[in-house]
Amino acid sequence: MKTNSKGKNKAKEVLNEIGFDEITELTNSDLVSGFGILFICEPLKNADGKIIRGKTKTIIKVNSSIPYPQRIRYVVAHELGHYFLHDKLEIHSDNSKTLNWFKVEDQAKRGLQEFEANDFASELLMPEKVFRQFIEHKPFSSSLIKEISDRFHTSLTSVVYRLITLDVFxxxxxxxxxxxxxxxxxxxxxxxxxxxxxxxxxxxxxxxxxxxxxxxxxxxxxxxxxxxxxxxxxxxxxxxxxxxxxxxxxxxxxxxxxxxxxxxxx
Structure with missing residues (x-):
């Protein structure tokens, strides 16, 4: 699947516009509502996240049944990616297939939009400059992946993909x-x-x-x-x-x- 830098570049633009080097300390609710979006965390059937774009208001929903807060955080950032990148998506649901960086075949079926939303989420949650500064001089180990996940409040999967795409180790x-x-x-x-x-x-x-x-x-x-x-x-x-x-x-x-x-x- 061909890829692009649209998601990453948009996340950098958003961070610059709001004047944040990183958004790690913001709660999910504050992060979403800061963009004028209504945030709802509730049980969802067959979906981890959903974006609903109305005429005057946009809603982002996340499945409250997701057991890991880091996973919820990544879903939130992914849906924000759709909000900033894909204004033609009026109602859109995401699940383990679209949210998983490594399910390339499933993402390809939906075109570039899922890759772009994931790429946006990765840069938004783990800005490259801050990310590189955090791991500088640290040797790679399995515990480092958990350490990064805790530092940036994001999923282990997203951390692994960030490491491999940035060619850090x-x-x-x-x-x-x-x-x-x-x-x-x-x-x-x-x-x-x-x-x-x-x-x-x-x-x-x-x-x-x-x-x-x-x-x-x-x-x-x-x-x-x-x-x-x-x-x-x-x-x-x-x-x-x-x-x-x-x-x-x-x-x-x-x-x-x-x-x-x-x-x-x-």
């Missing part, structure tokens, strides 16, 4: 849905050829496969969340190339049967 990110690899993206600085994995099950000796076998339950805690694996688990070895140590950290979501796997050199 040499990482491989693999998205798995229903036991099949649907998408992957590798930082240019992470050298090596990935094995043929797209539309296949993850490697048998991968941590991702362990989570699938465990029915997406959390099987590692604390420092053990990042497990040591071999380079050859995910990457092809060149002729006469020795294997080396890599790390793999997985974020499973049992509700949707998805896994985000992050792989890096130890």
């Amino acid at each position: 040499p990482l491989l990110v693999v998205f798995i849905s229903d036991g099949i690899v649907r998408y992957w993206r590798k930082s240019p600085d992470l050298k090596g050829w990935l094995k043929d994995v797209t539309k296949l099950s993850p490697p048998e000796d991968s941590v991702a496969k362990e989570y699938i076998d465990a029915d997406y339950d959390f099987i590692y805690k604390g420092d053990e969340k990042a497990q040591e694996i071999d380079r050859s688990t995910w990457f092809k070895l060149y002729e006469n190339q020795e294997d080396s140590d890599f790390m793999e950290y997985c974020i499973p979501t049992k509700q949707y049967k998805t896994i985000i796997s992050i792989i890096w050199e130890a």
Whole structure:
């Protein structure tokens, strides 16, 4: 799917107009109402978020049943993206397919609007300048993803995608849905050829496969969340190339049967 910088650029424009370097300390209600939009958090059927644009007023609704406040925050920012970018959307609902950065095929079916809204949300919640300053001089680890999520009040998924798109660390990110690899993206600085994995099950000796076998339950805690694996688990070895140590950290979501796997050199 072809992409653009429309969402990111619009978010920068909005932040500049309101005079904020970041909006982290604003509540969801204050953030939305500050743009003259009515904010409602209530149970929604088959939707995580919804925007309703009337003749004189716009309403943004978010599903109050979402268990994680960071996820709610990201849905709010995504709907704001639609508000600023897509004025022809009068009534629009979003769910796990449109809100997930890694479900590229589902987003492509709706055109660029979902990518643009996600890109807007990412820049609005984690402005690049502030984001880079926060992680400067910090080594990558599984705990850093949670630290960033807490700092900017946004979802783990959005943090992972922000890291990989900004090429901050040499990482491989693999998205798995229903036991099949649907998408992957590798930082240019992470050298090596990935094995043929797209539309296949993850490697048998991968941590991702362990989570699938465990029915997406959390099987590692604390420092053990990042497990040591071999380079050859995910990457092809060149002729006469020795294997080396890599790390793999997985974020499973049992509700949707998805896994985000992050792989890096130890």
